[in-house]
Amino acid sequence: MFPYRQIATPAISRRQMLVRSALGFGAVAATALLAQDGIGADRDETPPAAAPVADGVSSSGQRDAWAPRQPHFAPRAKSVIFLYMDGGPSQVDTFDPKPRLTRENGKPFAMKKEPTQFNNNGNALGSFWKFQQHGQSGIPVSSLFPFVAKHVDRLAVIRSMTSKFSEHTSANYFLHTGNGQAGRPSMGAWTGYGLGSENRNLPGFVVLNGGLIPPGGLDNFSSGFLPASYQGSLFRPDDPPLANVKRHELTAVMQQNKLALMKRLDAGLAERACHDDQIETAISNYELAYRMQAAVPELTDLSGETQQIKALYGLDSSYQPTAIFGRQCLLARRMVERGVRFIELTCPSVGVDRWDQHTDLESGHEKNAKAVDQPIGALLGDLAQRGLLDQTLVVWGGEFGRTPFAQGSHGRDHNPFAFSIWLAGGGVKGGTIHGETDEYGYKVVADKCEIHDLHATMLHLLGIDHKRSTFRFGGRDMRLTDVHGELIKPILA
Numbered sequence: 001m002f003p004y005r006q007i008a009t010p011a012i013s014r015r016q017m018l019v020r021s022a023l024g025f026g027a028v029a030a031t032a033l034l035a036q037d038g039i040g041a042d043r044d045e046t047p048p049a050a051a052p053v054a055d056g057v058s059s060s061g062q063r064d065a066w067a068p069r070q071p072h073f074a075p076r077a078k079s080v081i082f083l084y085m086d087g088g089p090s091q092v093d094t095f096d097p098k099p100r101l102t103r104e105n106g107k108p109f110a111m112k113k114e115p116t117q118f119n120n121n122g123n124a125l126g127s128f129w130k131f132q133q134h135g136q137s138g139i140p141v142s143s144l145f146p147f148v149a150k151h152v153d154r155l156a157v158i159r160s161m162t163s164k165f166s167e168h169t170s171a172n173y174f175l176h177t178g179n180g181q182a183g184r185p186s187m188g189a190w191t192g193y194g195l196g197s198e199n200r201n202l203p204g205f206v207v208l209n210g211g212l213i214p215p216g217g218l219d220n221f222s223s224g225f226l227p228a229s230y231q232g233s234l235f236r237p238d239d240p241p242l243a244n245v246k247r248h249e250l251t252a253v254m255q256q257n258k259l260a261l262m263k264r265l266d267a268g269l270a271e272r273a274c275h276d277d278q279i280e281t282a283i284s285n286y287e288l289a290y291r292m293q294a295a296v297p298e299l300t301d302l303s304g305e306t307q308q309i310k311a312l313y314g315l316d317s318s319y320q321p322t323a324i325f326g327r328q329c330l331l332a333r334r335m336v337e338r339g340v341r342f343i344e345l346t347c348p349s350v351g352v353d354r355w356d357q358h359t360d361l362e363s364g365h366e367k368n369a370k371a372v373d374q375p376i377g378a379l380l381g382d383l384a385q386r387g388l389l390d391q392t393l394v395v396w397g398g399e400f401g402r403t404p405f406a407q408g409s410h411g412r413d414h415n416p417f418a419f420s421i422w423l424a425g426g427g428v429k430g431g432t433i434h435g436e437t438d439e440y441g442y443k444v445v446a447d448k449c450e451i452h453d454l455h456a457t458m459l460h461l462l463g464i465d466h467k468r469s470t471f472r473f474g475g476r477d478m479r480l481t482d483v484h485g486e487l488i489k490p491i492l493a
Helices: 014-035 099-103 168-177 187-195 217-221 252-272 277-300 307-313 320-337 361-385 451-461
Strands: 079-084 121-124 131-134 139-142 155-162 205-208 233-235 342-345 392-397 405-407 419-425 432-434 444-446 471-473 476-478
Touching (some): 079 187, 155 451, 187 205, 187 342, 307 320, 320 342
Parallel strands (some): 079 342, 205 233
Antiparallel strands (some): 121 405, 471 476
16 A cells, blocks of 8 residues: 555646736736727727638637638628649630631741740641630630530630749639749638638638549648638549548447546646637537538438539439549539539549640530539529529639640640630629730630739628738738739629
């Protein structure tokens, strides 16, 4: 037997006391400052949606990264669906017809050629597809997109988009984050940081992975220097959409007991660490993961959808890439219905390198367009029929365009000097063409747009002022558009 000893609780050291009380000292000072007339009050009618302290507070008093927040002004859209065409579709083969290029097919290219990615440059290469005007607006669309063409009066086609990069990885970072290097938050993360989410049981930023992660990898969907809660959550379009989305415990009670213990341990760690943001974010993510176990299976269960809807999206297509992308588009609609803030769709594999056709462009673009055209047309029509398109911003585009002259004999190299994207839905003026390229579709000659302008416009339609949506990092206020970005006003309704 060991002799009885009384175990006394040790007194905390001065260092420990200061660590645990640090935030309290700041609160004491803040109380006096906020009591002064005018200090701490927002002088706008609505508070900034994405001020550096915009991490939100739930009704229980806990920090909640995805708590809904007020926009800077009345939004036109509540959600974004970004249809990412990985690899760079050719503008002169999709939404920017060039009759002169077609007439001079096979002849020496008449303009000075800028250095390209591979410099195996040939003669002028006309489009392999016919263009036809559609809708009341008469916007010409390539025969690659017969389903999208039916909705042309809903589209605002920007023909004058440009990029600063001609290489995939940097161009992808630029498109997604506004910077050509890894480490910055994605536009989906910025959207969540500014507005929070309308569904606390699902991530506010979801990436539906069709099978091809773009060059640059998951950093394209990163939260960067924002709290980790805002990073994109990667879903597969098949079943299960996420690893471990179903519990491994035999009963729900066993899982709940584990979670209760983990919550107590986390609370103790957070207290000792003075509620460090990284620990708070990790706790928040664990709690969201638990709630997702009920919400995700319901979201991805398509048994309640009619056969007509499934066929509309192409889920019964004999061409498997169409069925894959069709399921992605249908899931995107269901996410919008459930309040998910930002959804990005990546391309399915079609047996060739994305939209990146350096050779055999005719076959490659045909396969890629066949994969996405019917599902996108169904998505636009379905959203409109359900009254959701007016509050959903749909964006289609890649990281750059392609050269109007051949690479080799039947491919096209990367072209950052001009390419086409389109927007539809919340706050967009449908049936609109903005910008102009030269007679070959090589460079912008009117209304040049940059990726920063696209980001500023997307945020604006969500009710966010891109100049006010900032996060303090590295000694300065950072934003998605850096020190750039102007609204593309002619496409706003």
